[in-house]
Amino acid sequence: MATGFAYTNLFADGLPAPAPRWTGFPKYNFIGGHNDPEHVPAAELAAAAQAVLRRDGADLALYNPHGPQGFRGIREFVVSKVKARGIACTADDVLITSGSGQGLDLVNRVLLNPGDTVILEEFTYGGALTKLQRLGVNVVGAPLDDDGLRIDALDQLLGDLVKKGAAPKFIYTIPTVQNPTGSILPVDRREALLGLARRHGVPIFEDECYADLTWSADAPPAIYSMDPSQVIHVGSFSKTLSPALRLGYVVADWAVMSRLVGLKRETDSGTGALEQMVVAEYFSRSFTEHVGELTGVLKEKLDTMVDALEREFGTAIEKMWRPRGGIFLWIKLPDRIDVTTLVAPAAGEGLVFNPGPEWSCNPAETKSHMRLCFALPSKDVIREGIATLARVCWEQTGIPERSANIRRTGGAG
Amino acid sequence: MATGFAYTNLFADGLPAPAPRWTGFPKYNFIGGHNDPEHVPAAELAAAAQAVLRRDGADLALYNPHGPQGFRGIREFVVSKVKARGIACTADDVLITSGSGQGLDLVNRVLLNPGDTVILEEFTYGGALTKLQRLGVNVVGAPLDDDGLRIDALDQLLGDLVKKGAAPKFIYTIPTVQNPTGSILPVDRREALLGLARRHGVPIFEDECYADLTWSADAPPAIYSMDPSQVIHVGSFSKTLSPALRLGYVVADWAVMSRLVGLKRETDSGTGALEQMVVAEYFSRSFTEHVGELTGVLKEKLDTMVDALEREFGTAIEKMWRPRGGIFLWIKLPDRIDVTTLVAPAAGEGLVFNPGPEWSCNPAETKSHMRLCFALPSKDVIREGIATLARVCWEQTGIPERSANIRRTGGAG
Numbered sequence: 001m002a003t004g005f006a007y008t009n010l011f012a013d014g015l016p017a018p019a020p021r022w023t024g025f026p027k028y029n030f031i032g033g034h035n036d037p038e039h040v041p042a043a044e045l046a047a048a049a050q051a052v053l054r055r056d057g058a059d060l061a062l063y064n065p066h067g068p069q070g071f072r073g074i075r076e077f078v079v080s081k082v083k084a085r086g087i088a089c090t091a092d093d094v095l096i097t098s099g100s101g102q103g104l105d106l107v108n109r110v111l112l113n114p115g116d117t118v119i120l121e122e123f124t125y126g127g128a129l130t131k132l133q134r135l136g137v138n139v140v141g142a143p144l145d146d147d148g149l150r151i152d153a154l155d156q157l158l159g160d161l162v163k164k165g166a167a168p169k170f171i172y173t174i175p176t177v178q179n180p181t182g183s184i185l186p187v188d189r190r191e192a193l194l195g196l197a198r199r200h201g202v203p204i205f206e207d208e209c210y211a212d213l214t215w216s217a218d219a220p221p222a223i224y225s226m227d228p229s230q231v232i233h234v235g236s237f238s239k240t241l242s243p244a245l246r247l248g249y250v251v252a253d254w255a256v257m258s259r260l261v262g263l264k265r266e267t268d269s270g271t272g273a274l275e276q277m278v279v280a281e282y283f284s285r286s287f288t289e290h291v292g293e294l295t296g297v298l299k300e301k302l303d304t305m306v307d308a309l310e311r312e313f314g315t316a317i318e319k320m321w322r323p324r325g326g327i328f329l330w331i332k333l334p335d336r337i338d339v340t341t342l343v344a345p346a347a348g349e350g351l352v353f354n355p356g357p358e359w360s361c362n363p364a365e366t367k368s369h370m371r372l373c374f375a376l377p378s379k380d381v382i383r384e385g386i387a388t389l390a391r392v393c394w395e396q397t398g399i400p401e402r403s404a405n406i407r408r409t410g411g412a413g
Numbered sequence: 414m415a416t417g418f419a420y421t422n423l424f425a426d427g428l429p430a431p432a433p434r435w436t437g438f439p440k441y442n443f444i445g446g447h448n449d450p451e452h453v454p455a456a457e458l459a460a461a462a463q464a465v466l467r468r469d470g471a472d473l474a475l476y477n478p479h480g481p482q483g484f485r486g487i488r489e490f491v492v493s494k495v496k497a498r499g500i501a502c503t504a505d506d507v508l509i510t511s512g513s514g515q516g517l518d519l520v521n522r523v524l525l526n527p528g529d530t531v532i533l534e535e536f537t538y539g540g541a542l543t544k545l546q547r548l549g550v551n552v553v554g555a556p557l558d559d560d561g562l563r564i565d566a567l568d569q570l571l572g573d574l575v576k577k578g579a580a581p582k583f584i585y586t587i588p589t590v591q592n593p594t595g596s597i598l599p600v601d602r603r604e605a606l607l608g609l610a611r612r613h614g615v616p617i618f619e620d621e622c623y624a625d626l627t628w629s630a631d632a633p634p635a636i637y638s639m640d641p642s643q644v645i646h647v648g649s650f651s652k653t654l655s656p657a658l659r660l661g662y663v664v665a666d667w668a669v670m671s672r673l674v675g676l677k678r679e680t681d682s683g684t685g686a687l688e689q690m691v692v693a694e695y696f697s698r699s700f701t702e703h704v705g706e707l708t709g710v711l712k713e714k715l716d717t718m719v720d721a722l723e724r725e726f727g728t729a730i731e732k733m734w735r736p737r738g739g740i741f742l743w744i745k746l747p748d749r750i751d752v753t754t755l756v757a758p759a760a761g762e763g764l765v766f767n768p769g770p771e772w773s774c775n776p777a778e779t780k781s782h783m784r785l786c787f788a789l790p791s792k793d794v795i796r797e798g799i800a801t802l803a804r805v806c807w808e809q810t811g812i813p814e815r816s817a818n819i820r821r822t823g824g825a826g
Binding site: 003004005006007008010011012013015016017018019020021022024025032033034035036037038039040041042043045046049050053054057058059060061062063064065066067068069092098099101102109110111112113130134169170198201202203228229230232241242243244245246247252253254255256258259261262263265266268269270271272273274275278375376 | 416417418419420421423424425426428429430431432433434435437438445446447448449450451452453454455456458459462463466467470471472473474475476477478479480481482505511512514515522523524525526543547582583611614615616641642643645654655656657658659660665666667668669671672674675676678679681682683684685686687688691788789
């Protein structure tokens with residue numbers, strides 16, 4: 001008998017590279033959207049599973065027992081959760097998705113043809129960029145400042161694109177705990193953004209994956225809440241509870257929703273029911289409490305990381321965007337550091353981070369930026385990891401010359 | 414404020430039709446792959462959830478905590494489960510998917526370019542047909558008899574296609590409880606099929622979604638077990654446990670697996686963890702027992718449906734394929750009945766079935782066939798439903814003239 005698949009010559013064109021065999025997670029894991037393992041409410045989820053399975057277990061015999069938009073309980077919980085973001089909607093306006101990533105895919109497919117143009121924030125979620133590039137869509141980055149989208153610059157950009165006949169199909173924004181900068185767009189800019197959108201005829205695609213994890217409770221209402229006819233809204237349970245549970249949602253007007261549902265039916269046969277049931281059961285009782293506790297923990301980890309970065313890098317950090325919530329920190333090192341050259345040596349030390357170019361509409365201009373996630377590692381691991389990062393950086397680039405107030409000597413530079 | 418989404422003019426080309434608002438399930442639900450609601454082991458799943466969450470709950474803090482192929486526990490359970498189908502593999506050969514539908518999508522993407530040709534069984538899973546049509550692939554149906562694929566006819570077909578320069582990229586087969594005919598391919602045909610595949614240079618794509626649900630334990634081993642270098646194997650937990658839990662798997666050689674993993678990473682951020690954990694925990698202890706009980710229940714429901722069809726339709730059923738397992742029955746009515754004309758009037762009576770053309774490579778030749786699933790409705794509902802179907806059929810076509818030995822009079826015809 002032959003060994004190995006005999007027909008690799010028949011593989012389709014343009015496949016992604018074969019995946020390597022998985023060898024476990026690195027020790028200093030500063031990438032992705034992982035969460036704090038010590039704050040998974042395992043016992044409470046077990047109790048929720050017990051309660052909901054005993055009550056509604058027979059539902060599991062059906063595909064999409066409550067219809068293709070998802071379980072009633074979780075949709076009703078989303079309705080109550082987004083109410084805190086100012087959104088008045090019903091369960092009919094909610095689609096449960098397999099992670100917010102599926103929400104992004106579905107909304108993209110409703111609106112985009114290859115060759116279309118979309119506007120994203122200049123620094124933005126890498127996964128959104130990858131999805132759009134795969135669709136053959138032109139991505140234009142809109143400038144950010146410390147409060148998020150710059151409305152003046154966006155107005156100019158929209159005007160230019162419309163004039164060029166490249167009117168964008170949507171403006172994708174993460175207004176509340178922006179990814180990766182952690183900013184929160186003020187209410188006046190939200191209003192101005194809606195005005196621009198209306199004037200230029202461009203819908204807004206609002207991603208609120210991190211909006212529940214803010215350090216203070218004063219975030220302005222979701223843009224969707226200010227005009228549902230202009231906006232499609234997505235969110236997630238990955239960050240508030242668990243990324244391993246693949247649960248996200250879209251809130252949209254029925255004209256959009258009916259298209260999303262049609263597309264989701266072509267994509268899968270529903271989102272996993274047990275996760276919908278258990279999360280609805282648990283969060284209907286404990287959302288505020290759990291998120292309050294988690295946010296406290298995350299803020300402490302952020303403070304630990306900021307301290308460690310200041311200690312290890314000192315003035316070698318040109319800019320640190322202090323996030324107003326979430327799980328990540330965006331920093332800029334001096335221009336002469338290309339962080340992509342640090343990836344391999346850092347990995348050799350068991351350390352991974354998100355290089356700036358992967359989180360940017362203008363990769364060449366973001367080669368000195370990096371995103372560091374602080375949710376997963378313990379505080380001790382954060383401290384060790386940032387010290388390791390500084391050492392690797394110095395070995396590769398001679399920067400930072402001083403760490404913890406001690407001048408490095410010898411080695412590279 | 415405007416009502417309704419203001420940018421429907423920006424929708425992409427070629428979207429599927431908007432979904433209607435969901436209004437619940439019909440009373441006589443003979444479609445899809447639903448399961449028996451009285452045999453969902455809810456209490457046992459709750460206990461499994463309790464055990465596994467207390468033990469491994471912290472894993473939920475991570476994306477893909479055991480790597481992109483899925484949780485170790487469920488992959489190890491798949492290894493032991495497919496061993497009963499003769500397959501010797503390790504957890505490295507297993508990819509957990511969000512339902513076997515995702516397995517089909519991924520395998521299709523590994524092997525198919527638009528314009529390619531594939532061979533399917535003449536009557537086959539409607540979902541597989543839809544997916545292939547959407548990919549712009551040419552589908553050729555291979556003749557079946559009561560034992561499944563006819564090897565002589567397939568040999569001829571393969572030769573013709575190769576001669577025409579349209580060598581197929583794979584042969585998709587459901588050899589063990591064929592969908593929709595319920596046949597089981599004998600071992601000598603499996604060997605002959607592998608011989609053909611080797612000779613014509615075509616891999617086999619083996620779908621064993623129903624193979625665990627056979628009335629007797631004498632099914633031949635999976636084709637994959639006979640030569641892993643020639644075959645890609647998919648399976649599911651939808652039929653043995655619950656279709657609402659979106660869990661399936663692919664077993665394949667690493668050359669294929671590494672491509673599937675690469676593609677899955679582009680598609681989602683993993684399959685739901687809680688469902689993997691709970692199913693592994695429950696099935697590692699109770700698979701044989703649960704499946705044994707479920708199979709007994711399904712066989713009784715099949716017998717109920719067969720009796721009802723014989724009573725209500727009598728000789729108006731030209732052929733009934735007696736399934737050797739599974740959840741559905743495939744029948745043929747007289748040629749002059751076009752079952753698609755029954756769909757709307759049946760729906761008016763709260764009854765749905767799968768029209769033959771949707772489950773066939775040659776829709777025009779299958780307009781008198783239908784697939785009836787018997788897993789979901791109770792025996793009483795099956796009896797009532799089949800009586801309703803006979804009445805609707807008679808009202809539309811004049812057939813069957815006799816039901817329950819009583820001659821129908823008046824009305825349509």
